[in-house]
Amino acid sequence: MFESLSERLEGAVKRLKGLHKLTEENIGEAMRDVRMALLEADVNISVTKEFIASVKEDALGTKTAQGVDPGQHMIKIVHDKMIELLGGETTGINFAERGPTILLMTGLQGSGKTTTAVKLAKVIAKQGYNPMVVSADVYRPAAMEQLKTFAEQIDIPVFPATPDMKPVDICKQAMASMTKEGANVLIVDTAGRLQIDDDMMDELKEIRETVKPNEILFVADAMTGQDAVNVAKTFNEKIGMTGVVLTKLDGDTRGGAALSIKKVTGVPIKFAGIGEKVDQFETFHPDRLAGRILGMGDVLSLVEKAQENIDQKKAAKQAQKIFSASFDLNDFLEQLQMIKKMGPLDQIMKLIPGAASAMKNANYDPDEMLRTEALINSMTLKERSAPGIINTSRKRRIAAGSGTDIVEINRMLKNFQKMKKMMKTMGRGKGKKSMMNPFAGGGAGLGMEQ
Template sequence: MFDNLSERLESSFKLLKGQGRITEVNIAETLKDVRRALLDADVNFKIAKEFTKDVKEKALGANVLNAVKPGQLMVKIVRDELAQLMGGTAEEIDLKRQPAVILMAGLQGSGKTTFSGKLAGFLKNKKSKNPLLVAGDVYRPAAIDQLKVVGEQIGAPVYTEEGNKNPVKIAKAAIKEAKTKGHDVVIVDTAGRLAVDEDMMKEISAIKDAINPHEILFVVDSMTGQDAVNTAKEFNDRLDFNGVILTKLDGDTRGGAALSIRKVVDKPIKFVGTGEKLDALDVFHPDRMADRILGMGDVVSLVERAQEQFDEEQARKLNKKLAKNQFDFDDFLGQIQQIKKMGNIKDLASMIPGVGKALKKMDIDDDAFKGIEAIIRAMTPSERQQPNIINGSRRKRIADGSGTNVQEVNRLIKQFAETRKMMKAMSSGKMKNMMRNMPQQ
């Protein structure tokens, strides 16, 4: 995500050298390179030009403190302008009314059905809502079945009417059903359509008029780049939607849609899809995204993800085991599972300032822990709980059982010993005092 843009911007700032004031002379080459980087990221030319113009106005004549170099000041200015370009602050969906009706719109293949399920899961698990999914795509083969599968996975019911090919009537009946059964959110999935398909555009306009949704969300595949922005404008002219959803932001995308769409349609990006899993959905924070684009990490989002997976009772038990030096391979495996629940490993690493850049060229994916898990699962319960009993013959058996070799088993056991030692130190008085002194929310 934004890897190429991040690298290009970083190299642009290196062009700005020297101490003291930023002048039109020493800023010219940097801004030219920044504009090229934005254009290469598929940002609209007019927006890229306006962006560098705004940066120039803010940078020219700015006094540079003795402790700050011109390049560092430029990073700060570009960061603030990027955040502003993408909307400035996060905007979530309106859920005040009961039931809150959300209408999904977008092109074919943009990911509306999957996102509808992700949104239902997000509202159910993080907002304590009781959502009802509505299968309003009556044209695409297996669309209804796909939504049923997604609904079952997240534990949300799906309203369908077999044989009914009228999405307007289906949506109206679903809202009536939601009121009867106490659902406080209704998410209406609709068929994908092209803005040039007049009949299909009239249909979604008719759905809008019939159900008067509180939120209309336009779902767009971020990998389509500038085309996504143009399509968003055409849909907005017809529907006047409330917000944009960018899917597949974890893919090989240049980022132009994320950077341009707010400026073009004047509607906020509300959520981004960051993976195929049903929990791979994030509220869009322009300021945090700007930090990540410039390689500053996103510690706030990282902490939020960790808190979502934090089990207080489990943490207390683990702390007791650490204090007694009883941390074992079962605990180690449990910690791996917690980390995996937080999301893609490379994505998590990119949230740590400085680490993301170092890992860009490394092949890290969701299978990063696969070998470690296989080795631990090849151990007997006694071996997991008492690592000290794992001798040479046991290591050979574990290697054979996990499809690895003895060297990999030895390496894991050594790493585990070092981890246990480090975690015991972290549970010492010094760490407890630090935690005790942290501000309470």
């Protein structure tokens, strides 16, 4: 996510860290790097100019507190302004105080509206509400069937609309059936188009007047950059919207849409799609994303992922074993499986402060975790608990059973021993407290060769 932008900004941040005194000249030089990074990231040019001017004004207009490094003071200003650019505050769904809540999903075809409707339903269900989804898209072939298939996978009720019905009638009947279904939130997936046209807008206006939605959410493909921003601006002017959902954010290396859309439309980004799976969807946090972009990590998101996906009792037990002599390959396998539940390792590592830059020097192989699991699963229980007995003959058998080779077995065992030794050393010192997590060992044996 935003790798290109982060790499470009890394140079600017290093320059800022080296400042011992803030002057108009050196601030200007550092901001030139930031300006180029933002423009290359496809950030709106007016937004970029305003951002740079605002940072310069604050940097020159405030005194650095005594004992605070001028460079760090400058980085804080850039960080705070970036949070502001991304929207400032985290904003969720505005649920109705009384009666049902109606959410209208809008956007162009191909933006991921249908999958987003289901992902959002899952998030809402986790908050204790009872959502129902309905497709008012009578134009796209199989649109209704697609929504039904996705929703049924996570046990979300779907209103049985048919393509021969009128979109407005579909919405009316879906609202009428909410009580029967025990639903208090209705998510309406409207039809998208390949481009904005008058017919599309007229239909949306008619649906809006009929259902009187609590939220009109515009779903935008983050990878389309300024095109997404311009379409969102037009939608807002013609229909009005209360929030934006950015999809495919995990594949967006630049970040132009995320950094421009709030400033251009005045509408906050509320959610972000970070993958194709139903659970790869999260509330948009401007402060956390700003930290990620500037290489500061995102510890809060890391903690939340751990709490959602990892059994806390098992994690505590694992943490104790990591620092003891009894930590073996059975424990290592369990640790790998815990991490897998949290998502792709490269994404997880980027949430750890400082890990993003360290990963650039690591040869990350996303399939190595799978191979490591296969290797351990091909071992006997005795071999897992006492890896020292694994001789050449045993290695040949394990390699045949796991579809790997002896070189990979040796590398995995070497990484395991290296991690075990490191953890044992840390367990005797201050590191124990700070490393009570499933990421001990800096990625050794998890698909990252240092």
